Amino acid sequence: MKKPSEKSLANVALHYLRKHSASRxxxxxxxxxxxxxxxxxxxxxxxxxxxxxxxxxxxxGYLDDTRMAESKTASLHRQGKSSRVIEMKLREKGxxxxxAKKSALxxxxxxxxxxxxxxxxxxxxxxxxxxxxxxxxxxxxxxxxDMAKRALQAANEPELEPEPDDVAEIVRLPRHAAAVxxxxxxxxxxxxxxxxxxxxxxxx
Numbered sequence: 001m002k003k004p005s006e007k008s009l010a011n012v013a014l015h016y017l018r019k020h021s022a023s024r025x026x027x028x029x030x031x032x033x034x035x036x037x038x039x040x041x042x043x044x045x046x047x048x049x050x051x052x053x054x055x056x057x058x059x060x061g062y063l064d065d066t067r068m069a070e071s072k073t074a075s076l077h078r079q080g081k082s083s084r085v086i087e088m089k090l091r092e093k094g095x096x097x098x099x100a101k102k103s104a105l106x107x108x109x110x111x112x113x114x115x116x117x118x119x120x121x122x123x124x125x126x127x128x129x130x131x132x133x134x135x136x137x138x139x140x141x142x143x144x145x146d147m148a149k150r151a152l153q154a155a156n157e158p159e160l161e162p163e164p165d166d167v168a169e170i171v172r173l174p175r176h177a178a179a180v181x182x183x184x185x186x187x188x189x190x191x192x193x194x195x196x197x198x199x200x201x202x203x204x
Contacts, residue, residue, distance in 0.1 A: 004038045004046055009053045017062045021072070024065055025094030027054055069095050069103035077110060080118030082142030108147075115143050115151035125155030 012034050013027060022030070028050060035046045057063040069090055076086045083104045090100035118141055119125055124134040131152070138148035 003041055004035050004049065006049050006052055008038070009034065009049055010056060013053050013057050014062065017057060021068050022063065023068055023094035024054060024058070024063060027057065027063060029094070065095055065099060066103075068093075069099055073103050073106070077106065077114045078117070080114050080121055080141075082114060083111060084142030111143070111147055112150060115147050116154055118143075119151045119155050125152040 009031050013031065016022065016030060017027070031050045031053060032043060032046075035041065035043055035050070054063065072090060072093065073086050076089060081089070083106055087100050087104035090103060091097055095103070115138060118138065119134075122137060124137060125131075127134075134152060135145075135148055138151060139145065143151070
């Protein structure tokens, strides 16, 4: 059986990290599985090689637990995941518990946006008779009770139409006519006469 080397393990690590994100712990576990499958060298003897490869990946910028945790947190929030669920998923990925907790913490506004995304995704808050069940869905998803109530309440609020203020429109007139710009400001309309474009000289 083939004996693992630092070069072969580094190639395995690079091939994986170029396609997937991984934590330090996750990469170590990947290389450990590779050592068990690749050769007859005891895992205890290959740990030095694994540590060297992992350190090299960190030094070259392929591996960064903080960067991965922040990226994963932002992605999961966009999917409608709560901070509690995100912390759990980061720990499952091998992120240190303290770093997972710190990365998952976010502002109430971001947490509210995540709750609203889940409400929209699962069409919660639409049926008044399912109010308690919809509330339970958000609670099981890791959102606090006040955040769940707020998100469900927002689902029933009508969307406001944009105000007509600060609207500008260009009215195009026939060729060689002046362009007129109409600006709406505080219910007042201002018409601006723009200079005429010079006519092209006729070729003789």
